[in-house]
Amino acid sequence: MCLAVPIKIIEVNDIKAIGEIEGVKREVNVSLIPEVKIGEYVLLHAGFAIQIIDEEAAKEILSIWKDLLKKL
């Protein structure tokens, strides 16, 4: 039940936002992360966005591991 899925925010109206995942639109309550901007990915849990995904951090970790795995 701690499942949370990444979803792209395409519309923000105060605390109500619209997110899109694989072409499907869903209502997302963003009152827990009010700083969210259109175009950002968030983690959606039980109707609420609980985090903005940090793309830079994601890229950095992936590239570290890819470099390490290349040496195998």
Added chain:
Amino acid sequence: MKFINEYNDPKLINKFYTLIDKIMNEIGRPVKLMEVCGTHTMNIGKAGIRSRIPKKLILLSGPGCPVCVTPSEYVSYAIELAKKENTIITTFGDMVKVPNSKEEALKIFPKNKVRIVYTPLDTLTIAKDNPDKEVIFLGVGFETTIPVIGQVLLMAYEKKLKNFSMLTSLKTVPEPLKILSQNENNKIDGFILPGHVSIIIGLKAYEPLGIRGVVTGFEPLDILMGIYKLLQQVKNNEVQIENQYPRAVTYEGNIIMQNIMKEVFQVADTRWRGLSTLPKSGLIIKKKYEKYDTMKRFNIKEMEEGEPKGCQCGNVLIGVINPRECPLFGKACTPDNPIGPCMVSSEGACSAYYKYEQ
């Protein structure tokens, strides 16, 4: 990036298995790791990770399945409330199938009586649309869900909703981790820590525990990275908290959500299936908001119930046995006819083993 496909690349995944084989050879002894979160248990099963890692690397499933650790009496309270004429129960899906010690479950009630909701926000709409009914939300969960539940309670408070309350069973992760890490009879070398709980509580929440842990995401590559980082710590004899999931988890956690938790709830001793009553291991609704607390509103007398006969869920939840070692597993107890909560919830270890690891 879409944050899913990038972590499911079969080539990278295969290479990770090679890395894990290599480091396990270097360690040269059996290693026991525990995945604390039920979503990890489910995804480890789905990705077939247990069947691809060395036999000496044992992944135990921990107590992080909210439905599984919710005590049997909670189900009985909910059933009694559902029997009342003027009530509507709203709940996340898994909860309706969980039997109490008498093997009764909420699924016997009609769908307009016990309503499955995707978000607790829907409960507020149901309460507004049914002013002559008492609407009761079954608020079950860990730190990922607690702020969401708290936020909905605050919304009901602001709207001065008169026919809404919550029957809560809210658990927090750090306390049982401490107890599991100190169990001399079942020594665990390290913990795959729950990524989404950690978004809220932050890395700092684990530091006082003195455990070896890696906060880990949920896609196959995330999980393999988390396991590998733990094995590196084992090999180097280090004990620290690391973050494999920095795209979502920070050191401090989310302050807004921590504040909601502090505003609405207070720390309490709570009952866990399998672990009995643990001090300071959960949250209850504060006095200020007690009119939204179903236990108070309906004057429910607290009681304690045992487990369904023969159910080993308690031992499964602390990693003492694996689901296959329970005599009921796959015979008397299956997902279609579950005896205990670990077989009911899709995140329960028994259910995940039945589905993915038979």
